[in-house]
Amino acid sequence: MAYYIGVGIAVVIIAFFMAATQKARGYNFWRYFIVSIVVVAGIYMMIENLVLNPK
Amino acid sequence: METFSVIFQLLLALSILVVLHELGHFIPARIFKIRVEKFYLFFNPWFSLFKYKKGDTEYGIGWLPLGGFVKIAGMIDESMDTDQMKQPAKPDEFRSKPAWQRLIVMIGGVIVNILLAFFLYAMIAFVWGKDYVKNEDHIHGIEVLTPTLVGDNLFQNGDKIISIEDEPLSELMQANNKMLINQAKNYTIERNGELVNITIQDEGIDYMLKKESIVFIPRVPTQIDSVMPTGIAQELGLKKGDQIQQINGMDVSMFDQFRKELTTMKENNLDSFDLVVNRNGQELAFSSRFDTTYKLGFQNVFFLTHDFKKTHISYSLGQAIPEGIALAQTTLMDYVNQFKLIFTKKEAVKKVGGFGTIARIFPTTWDWKIFWSRTAFLSVVLAFMNILPIPALDGGHVMFLIYEMISGRPPSDKFLEKAQMFGFFILLFVMLYANGNDFYRWFTGQ
CATH class of the missing domain: 2.30.42 (Pdz3 Domain)
Structure with a gap:
């Protein structure tokens, strides 16, 4: 459980900084933040499947 | 302090490279009278550490050190400014300019990085020469x-x-x-x-x-570089510079022979040994007993x-320039060949690194020669990575511009937006994977 809380926090932090780079260009922070959370979480799940649980 | 020094060097090198790379886009854009809205070192969400506006362009330094950017009006880039793209094109916008001008703007960053590598390698050769x-x-x-x-x-x-x-x-x-x-x-x-x-x-x-x-x-020969404060070597009175020639009658004048012989002796549980040592041309004999570690307690020369x-080799300015160009070319070719390994060797994929790996190329103490040499190397890497034909990178823009120049019509804005989004995800994946590898290695102590 603690592991996934850690992953969740890491995903939010990464998404925050990514969205912040877009905010710097003058675009909507929240739109990019939400999309980034989805994308980063998706990539994490993909990596977890590919690397941590190889078939 | 050592970590701070490495981080400082990394930030300084990346700052120099980012500013010059963006300048490579900015200068041709201004020459072709394209409006540049922002020129920033680091990103500045919510606030900037420093900014000032001159003409149409806001120059500044942001607080988020993940790179830098120039915001060129009328360009579909990784910011995906679709609102601006819905408006009719203005004459001072990127999209109103002929393809060849846009191409020069897009490759400007990479060209500056290559020229910078030539310059830095040439100056290193001119100032310090080459020791080898x-x-x-x-x-x-x-x-x-x-x-x-x-x-x-x-x-x-x-x-x-x-x-x-x-x-x-x-x-x-x-x-x-x-x-x-x-x-x-x-x-x-x-x-x-x-x-x-x-x-x-x-x-x-x-x-x-x-x-x-x-x-x-x-x-290297078996030659004592330093004697440990406690141990057999110290007890026997061995000194820095002593060359061990034989152990129990076996030739161990080379350090690999010495290590191998000690391993054999340990395997055979030998408890004593005789040494023949050369000290300043004089042969000396020593005898002693091994302790449980089977180590003699000295550091060999490395x-x-x-x-x-x-x-x-010293270089005049005239000699340093071709030497610098040749070194940059070799560095680029070596890097390209290393990059190819990612696609041919499974093990190489695990070695891909992010910011942590880049930071480790800098030494913990300040050395100008090494700093400029590593900056030149990173400039070559930045040039190569940026020119890869991946949408969202300079190379992606170049790829679509070449398509436009050949076919006579540009890809649609919708296609470009989707391609940008796709490229953005690829970069995100690579970034996460590379930095994840660093984190994994740091966490597992590898």
Whole structure:
């Protein structure tokens, strides 16, 4: 459980900084933040499947 | 303090490279009268550390050190400013300009990085010259660290590598690069005064990738560099500079022989030993008993600190420029070959690194020569990575511009937006994977 809380926090932090780079260009922070959370979480799940649980 | 020094060097080098790279886009954009809305070092969400506006452009320094950017009006970039793209094109916008002008703007960043690498390598050659040990001055030959490459038909300690793929070897350590990066298979070596040809497969490459080690190092004599405060060497009165010639009658004048002999003695549970030591040309004999560690308690000379004959080359400004260009070209080709390994060697994928790996190329103490040399290297890397034909990178824009120049019509804005989004995800994946690898290595202590 603690592991996934850690992953969740890491995903939010990464998404925050990514969205912040877009905010710097003058675009909507929240739109990019939400999309980034989805994308980063998706990539994490993909990596977890590919690397941590190889078939 | 050491970590701070490395982070400072990394930030300084990346700042120089980012500013100059963005300047490479900015200058041609202004020459072609394209409006540039922002020019920033680091990103500035919510607030900037510093900013000022001159003409149409806001210049500034942000607080988020993940790169920098120029915001060029009327360009579909990784910011995906679709609102602006819905408006009719204005004459001072990127999209209103002919394709050749847009192409120059897009490749400007990469060209500056390449020119910067030429300049830095040339200046390093001009100011400091080149210090190295010639291959022939490694008088004891090589020590082979890869067990699978040692054998009668393979390499042996003490061999001298004369040429690789029929090309004479000028510096011994380049042999590792040639094996890993150029995947060289054919070696000519000198063994006991005779030339021998050796052909290998992928043993060396696999070893280097798996063990993160090199294959060849210069062979060094068994020569004491320092004596530990406690231990057998200290008790016997051995001194710095002493050369151990024999142990129990076996020749151990080379350090690899000495290590091997100690291992054998440990395996055979020998409890005592006799040493023959050369001190300033005089032969001395010592006897003692092993302790449980089977270590004598001294530090041997290391190949980097051993007093091999060094060669210095000085360059005039006229000589330094072609030398700098040649070095940048070699660095680029080596990097491209290394990059190819990611697609051909499974182990190489695990070695991809992010900011942590980049930081580790800087030393913990400040050295101007090393700092500029690493900055030049990163400039080459930045140029190559940016010109890859991935949407969202400069190379992606160039790819679509070349398509437009050939076909006579640009890809639709919708297609470009989707391509940008796709490229953005690729970059995100690579970034997460590379930095995740760093984190994993740091976490597991690898």
